[in-house]
Structures are given as C-alpha cells and as structure tokens.
Amino acid sequence: MSSGQDGGLAVQQVRVGPRVHGRLGLVADRALTPVDHLLVGHAASLVALEAEKPVRLRDEQNRVNGLFLRMLLDGSIAASAADGHLTEAGFPVRDGIRVLALRGGSPRQALQAVGKELAERGLPLFGRAHGGGAMAVLLPAGHGGTAQTVTDAARARLNSQVWAGLSAAHQLADGPVALTEALNAASVARTRGSRDVVAFESLAGRLLAATPETRTILAALAQAQLAPLALHDTEHGTDLLVSLRAFLEHNGQWEAASAALGVHRHTLRSRMERVRGLVGGDLDSAHVRAELLLALSAWQEPGDHGGTD
Structure with a gap:
C-alpha cells in the first residue's frame, strides 16, 4: 500500500x-x-x-462422488442406478469404464491434482482413497490415454514416487474386477519402478481372471499363500510381497530382480528365504513359482477394500 x-x-x-x-x-x-x-x-x-x-x-460434490465410487467398486450398487448417476454427472459410460489405481504419496493430495486434470477435459472426478496408500479413479473406457496425464499431474503435485495401474475396459457391473486389476497393475508398476502407467491388459495370464469361477479359485489361492506374507510385512515392516513379485516376474533371476527392487542380491536372497519359510514351498520349483504368480495376480493388499472418502 x-x-x-x-x-x-x-x-x-x-x-x-x-x-x-x-x-x-x-x-x-x-x-x-x-x-x-x-x-x-x-x-x-x-x-x-x-x-x-x-x-x-x-x-462436497467430490465427496459424494467418492462415496458413490466406493459402492460401485465393491459391487453394492446396481448397474442401472450407477449408469443413471454417472450420466447425470456428465460422465460418459456408453463404452464402459476403467479404473486407474495410484500407489505412493498422499492419496488425498493426489486426488486434488487428478481432479484438476479431469476438469480440464470436461470430466467429473470420481475418486477415493484406499488403505495401503492407494487411490482409485474412475475413467471412461475411451480415456485410457488420460491415465498417464493425470498420473504425471499427481506426481508433479506430490513431488514423490507414484506408481499407476490401469484396468481393462469393463461394464459397470464389473467394478470390483476393474479395481482388482488396477491395484495389481499398480503393484507391478511399483515392482518395475515404472513411470509409465501399467495396463492390466499388458500383463500375461489376464484371461485367468476373466471369469467368476477362476477368480474365486485364484482369490482363495491368494489368501492361502500370500496372507502370511502380508501379515509379516505389516508386523515387521518388511517388503516380502513386493520382493516375491519382483523375483517371480524376473523368472527367479537374482541380479535382475534385485536391480528392479534397488537392493543387493544378498538382501533379496535373505527375503526369499523368509518367504520360503512362510509359504512352505520350494521356490526352485517352477510349479511353486507359477502357483505363487497366479496368487499374486488375484491378490488384494490389506486395506484395498477399505479406506476413507
């Protein structure tokens, strides 16, 4: 003045x-x-x-949309009701939906950046935070390319590592399946250290999760094989699940897997010994490794069904 x-x-x-x-x-x-x-x-x-x-x-609208998304992704809202709500909100659903999952940083701050990017494209924000440091965002099926843009925006706002996974295109009734695909693809992105959005469609073995019958079997397998590892990670602050995924996706190659994780190969060997003791299987067996990889394809980390809006 x-x-x-x-x-x-x-x-x-x-x-x-x-x-x-x-x-x-x-x-x-x-x-x-x-x-x-x-x-x-x-x-x-x-x-x-x-x-x-x-x-x-x-x-307030974003909060309401977040509550709606929770119901859509846990299957507690009818597809017809979901279609009406999304259409009234200006969200195109004719070609189906995709779910984008982000891991890393603050989910709530990431949602602000994602909301801004979507608004510039004329899309409303349907997003919510999940447990385990994850968040999910609903995208129209035809906006797969938008996933990378909003991921980059979240990364810039948080100024931290963010890993992203994108589900295949699904109908509204398949919200829970889309969420599982996106979260698993984001976990793969984290294991690989990828800055690109990992599309679930790019992952081998995806057809096994395409039917309810096989999804049920895989979910039971995942719970039996991986729950002990998740519990150990929670109680001891370890990274056994992430390390196991890296080990399996690199075909048991110690050098490649340890490099992807950013740890020494001896550290990875030590982690795999703990995994071996907890799952009770021989990781040198191709059959055991295949079974564990299938279990990981259906695994939902603790907190993925919960969270706050």
Whole structure:
C-alpha cells in the first residue's frame, strides 16, 4: 500500500486460509485514510467468501462422488442406478469404464491434482482413497490415454514416487474386477519402478481372471499363500510381497530382480528365504513359482477394500 498527496494505492490479497483467489486493488486520487484501508480489507474478505462458494460446492460434490465410487467398486450398487448417476454427472459410460489405481504419496493430495486434470477435459472426478496408500479413479473406457496425464499431474503435485495401474475396459457391473486389476497393475508398476502407467491388459495370464469361477479359485489361492506374507510385512515392516513379485516376474533371476527392487542380491536372497519359510514351498520349483504368480495376480493388499472418502 502507498499513499501520498497525488493519490493512493491499496492492494489486498484475497484468500481463505492457504487458498489464494487473487488480489483486490484500490486506486484513489487522494491520500488513503485508515478507514479506506479497513474497507479494502473487508471488501477482500467478502470477495474471498464469495469465491469460496463454488470451491466448497465442488469439494462436497467430490465427496459424494467418492462415496458413490466406493459402492460401485465393491459391487453394492446396481448397474442401472450407477449408469443413471454417472450420466447425470456428465460422465460418459456408453463404452464402459476403467479404473486407474495410484500407489505412493498422499492419496488425498493426489486426488486434488487428478481432479484438476479431469476438469480440464470436461470430466467429473470420481475418486477415493484406499488403505495401503492407494487411490482409485474412475475413467471412461475411451480415456485410457488420460491415465498417464493425470498420473504425471499427481506426481508433479506430490513431488514423490507414484506408481499407476490401469484396468481393462469393463461394464459397470464389473467394478470390483476393474479395481482388482488396477491395484495389481499398480503393484507391478511399483515392482518395475515404472513411470509409465501399467495396463492390466499388458500383463500375461489376464484371461485367468476373466471369469467368476477362476477368480474365486485364484482369490482363495491368494489368501492361502500370500496372507502370511502380508501379515509379516505389516508386523515387521518388511517388503516380502513386493520382493516375491519382483523375483517371480524376473523368472527367479537374482541380479535382475534385485536391480528392479534397488537392493543387493544378498538382501533379496535373505527375503526369499523368509518367504520360503512362510509359504512352505520350494521356490526352485517352477510349479511353486507359477502357483505363487497366479496368487499374486488375484491378490488384494490389506486395506484395498477399505479406506476413507
């Protein structure tokens, strides 16, 4: 602010908390008085409150959309009802849906960045945080390429590692399947250290998860084989599941798998010994490795069904 005989200028930041909406300026042909400065401050406060109205409405809509997405992805909402809600929200569903899963960083902060990117493409945000540091976002089936853009935006906002997986295209009734595919593809991206979105369709063996009967068998296999490893990771802060996936996806090659994980091969060998003891199988056996890889294809990490919106 400045004031003199030839006039005065006052500039007040328009903000609410950490959110800045702009600046309000007052130019006068006289010196500004303390009352003028007080009025400018009040005016800036009123403008800020008015600007916050659409922000609050958007935040509330995103919260409602997050609750809807939870029901869609756990299969508790009928496809016809889901179709009506998405259509009214301006979300195209004619060609089906995909689920984008992101792992790493703060899911809530990532959702803000994703929401901004989707808004620029005329798409509403249907996203929610999951347990285990993951988040899920609903995309139209025809917007597979958008997945990389919103992932890069989340990475830039968080300034941290983010790994992403994209499900195949599905009908609305297959929301739980799409979620499982996306989360597993994101886990693969994390294992590989990939900055690119890993599409579930690019993963070998995906046809085994295409029918309810085989999905049920694989889910039971995953629970029996991998739950002890997940429990050990939770209780001891280890990375046995991630290490096992890397070991199997690199065909048991110690050098390649340890390089993908960023650890020494002796560290990986030690982890695999613990895995061997917990699963009770011979990792040198191709049949055991194949069974474990199938189990990983159906595995949902603890917390993937839960979370907050």
